[in-house]
Amino acid sequence: MIRRAPLLPALVFMLLVTQVPFLYTLVLSLLSWSRDHPEFGHSFAGLDNFRAVFADDRLRGAVFVTVELTVVVVLLSVLLGLGLALILDRRFPGRGVVRTLLIAPFLIMPMAAALLWKHAFYNAQFGLINGVINAVRGWFGVTAPTGWSILTEHPLLAVAFPLVWQWTPFMMLILLAGLQSQPGDVLEAAKIDGATSWQTFRGITLPHLSQYLQLSVLIGSIYIIQAFDAVYTVTRGVSGTTTLPFAIFETQVNSGDYGVTSAEGVLVVVGTMVVATFALRAASSLFREGDH
Numbered sequence: 001m002i003r004r005a006p007l008l009p010a011l012v013f014m015l016l017v018t019q020v021p022f023l024y025t026l027v028l029s030l031l032s033w034s035r036d037h038p039e040f041g042h043s044f045a046g047l048d049n050f051r052a053v054f055a056d057d058r059l060r061g062a063v064f065v066t067v068e069l070t071v072v073v074v075l076l077s078v079l080l081g082l083g084l085a086l087i088l089d090r091r092f093p094g095r096g097v098v099r100t101l102l103i104a105p106f107l108i109m110p111m112a113a114a115l116l117w118k119h120a121f122y123n124a125q126f127g128l129i130n131g132v133i134n135a136v137r138g139w140f141g142v143t144a145p146t147g148w149s150i151l152t153e154h155p156l157l158a159v160a161f162p163l164v165w166q167w168t169p170f171m172m173l174i175l176l177a178g179l180q181s182q183p184g185d186v187l188e189a190a191k192i193d194g195a196t197s198w199q200t201f202r203g204i205t206l207p208h209l210s211q212y213l214q215l216s217v218l219i220g221s222i223y224i225i226q227a228f229d230a231v232y233t234v235t236r237g238v239s240g241t242t243t244l245p246f247a248i249f250e251t252q253v254n255s256g257d258y259g260v261t262s263a264e265g266v267l268v269v270v271g272t273m274v275v276a277t278f279a280l281r282a283a284s285s286l287f288r289e290g291d292h
Contacts, residue, residue: 022269028262035256042258049263059264061240062247069156069243070224073163074217080164081171081216082209088172089179106169110162114233117162122234124149155239159230167224171216178212179205222275225268244268 029049033042053059088099105113121128124147133146150158182205190200228245235241237250248268252261 022266025262025265025269028258029266031259031262033258035252035258045259049257049259050267052260053263053267058242059244059247062242062244065156065240066225066243069160069163069227069241070221072157072160073167073224073227074220076160076164077167077171077220078175078213078216080168081173082175082213084168084172085175085179088176102172103169105166108166110166110227110229111233113166114162114230117158117165118151118234121161122149122151122158151235152239155235155241159234159241162230162234163224163227167220171220174212174216174219175209178209182208218275218278222272225272225275 030045030047031042032045032048084102088095088102108116119127124130129150130146130148133148137144137146186204187200190204195203226245227243228249231237231241231243231246232249237243237246242250244264245268248261248264251257251264255261
């Protein structure tokens with residue numbers, strides 16, 4: 001107990017900055033309190049705000065969009081991260097520099113990353129995507145610029161790509177750690193027995209990476225569920241790209257109803273905690289396996 005006493009201030013600080021705001025949000029979710037009608041004050045509403053949330057078609061649609069976006073981003077990030085991890089697991093000149101460059105997108109602020117993709121890639125006039133399309137069209141004698149835009153044709157993918165770009169390095173680091181923790185004697189034995197690279201990967205590497213993959217998916221899901229910057233910056237939530245965090249933002253901006261907004265926030269936090277619980281269990285089992 002005495003050895004853990006120095007950690008008490010940090011524990012108290014963590015409780016103050018995480019649990020107190022959540023408890024205050026929980027209290028607000030039980031009140032009827034409108035920004036636009038301060039003369040009515042606030043009164044106890046019970047579970048009426050939560051009933052209003054569950055009856056909101058817009059919020060139910062945001063749930064499906066959030067799930068779709070999370071699945072697309074996490075799946076692409078894990079697959080790309082696994083491919084990059086397999087490359088970086090091999091020795092080659094400049095591997096350290098390449099690894100540093102690949103990690104860089106994860107260190108960029110989400111809003112800055114979304115702005116970069118929106119203007120440098122998606123812009124219909126000078127964006128890289130349309131520039132490549134126009135160059136290919138020019139090879140076939142078509143000089144008229146393309147009118148295609150990913151923002152109008154596939155808006156959810158336009159939101160997903162900046163997130164994939166940012167989260168692939170995170171997945172890569174976790175999976176690279178898993179690859180480098182493989183027992184060398186087992187790999188050597190498989191090589192001596194004449195196993196091909198694909199057989200080794202399928203029979204040894206992939207089972208070894210199963211928990212690392214699980215951990216990557218769960219941690220990535222926790223953060224992608226909360227993604228707000230990319231939606232706000234790239235599409236402003238239009239064309240079927242309204243996610244749960246953006247729906248909460250719109251509720252507060254448009255209606256000014258503190259109670260309903262807080263109820264939506266509580267439900268998102270509870271859902272995230274459920275996912276986080278599975279992530280912590282996966283992490284704990286991974287660490288226990290490492291101790292053995």
